[in-house]
Amino acid sequence: MSTPIDPEMTHAALNAFLRAEFPQVAERLALSDVRAMGVSLRLHVGPAQLRPGGTVSGPAMFELADVAAYLAVLSQIGPVALAVTTSASIDFMRKPAAEIDMIATADLLKLGKTLAVVDVKVFSENDMNRLIARASLTYSIPVY
Amino acid sequence: MSTPIDPEMTHAALNAFLRAEFPQVAERLALSDVRAMGVSLRLHVGPAQLRPGGTVSGPAMFELADVAAYLAVLSQIGPVALAVTTSASIDFMRKPAAEIDMIATADLLKLGKTLAVVDVKVFSENDMNRLIARASLTYSIPVY
Amino acid sequence: MSTPIDPEMTHAALNAFLRAEFPQVAERLALSDVRAMGVSLRLHVGPAQLRPGGTVSGPAMFELADVAAYLAVLSQIGPVALAVTTSASIDFMRKPAAEIDMIATADLLKLGKTLAVVDVKVFSENDMNRLIARASLTYSIPVY
């Protein structure tokens, strides 16, 4: 777990990748931090993410977690690899505020030759001490 | 598991609920079947659901599974209950075709007083024999 | 998903493998059926599997599910491969009777080059219509 960050996938490179390859989500998701083995991603909460009762939808949080985890993997293995999500489990623990942006922190727990496992914690931006949701996602890394 | 379908949540009632309460997703999701302990839901695959390489995104499939499971629960307990997803696990097993609608079949495995567990299978519409993804979702049902 | 059963892993071969390689569990687990893409395994419920209140422990059911899934994978790829469980999710839905043997049915949902996904359903033997637990297990298959 001591691999240094691929210099091609700095904050700027990952951000450019996000905007080029995921135009469908780039207007609502913004990379806020790139660390040694992880990234932080922000979800701009708008009407499309809300559900009755004034809360953020589960699928919107899942998308935030999945893209954050994917970027954490790419930050290490570079943009060429076609990693795909193979499994995910998520616990929704608290109701997020409806009009506050959300932050996901994604950290690599394992980066093997064929599998990566990523831990994702999801918070409302104004309270980074109260976990809203927590996910574990597994990515299959193609063998060349 | 022998509870009859709540007559207030027939196909028409569930469909009206989906359109009224989930306007954000009602243009891409359509209820196609309501059974004794389950429902089928269709995802209209459009550009917003695609990812690089011409495949349907994981979060789009998660949303399909989550809404299908939620409607399966509501078909039994009625529209008033504020059930919320508490946990979900999903396995993505095959790459779906990019331009084919997807179908989720959601079946109640357990309907308890405080928890419901729903099994969801996701297919491309043109091949209902090849599982694309499979999910298990748990809903917390409020105690009054 | 049409691969025929490896003739080296018939019921007798799988059973011999279970007894030789898993002597720690072979006295409580017995292979009861080998199908085209799955197996059934029986757990003999004894005092070591019980918990306070007269029910079968979750870990005992997890072991039953894990060994059943592993044998389902080996029935297809043969006994030499060192497949390892990489992830598992399980829902415990009903309380099993304390003195009834349990049956797990394990079916391959996907058998890829590097990953296999197995669905496992767990029942009390006297009621194969009421699901006690349901699991999804993923195995990593070594690439040679």
Place this chain on the structure above:
Amino acid sequence: MSTPIDPEMTHAALNAFLRAEFPQVAERLALSDVRAMGVSLRLHVGPAQLRPGGTVSGPAMFELADVAAYLAVLSQIGPVALAVTTSASIDFMRKPAAEIDMIATADLLKLGKTLAVVDVKVFSENDMNRLIARASLTYSIPVY
């Protein structure tokens, strides 16, 4: 998440509970720490926990995680409540050494009225920086 530890469930009380109620596992599991919102539990690795190739079995790690999580819940709600595991997901990330005891740290992520969610990390005792497995377990707390 600021509830103090129930004074009836100190280290000594939890340990006594473990030995009285789980005699089947008390000879291989030992409580090593009780914290504000969590516990640490040790698995003595013996022949019954091993698998071919000299590694600790997945079900042995699952049992360690499940009992640790259960004790973390009871340390807060006291010994009378009949909490039951309703779902669990676990990622097995590295092969543990065969002859080293294992340690699970279980921390409450949520303690609600009817559901508790616990994060569990599993290590080999001689390397608490390398995660062997990570689990998320949900317990249903009876409503009185």
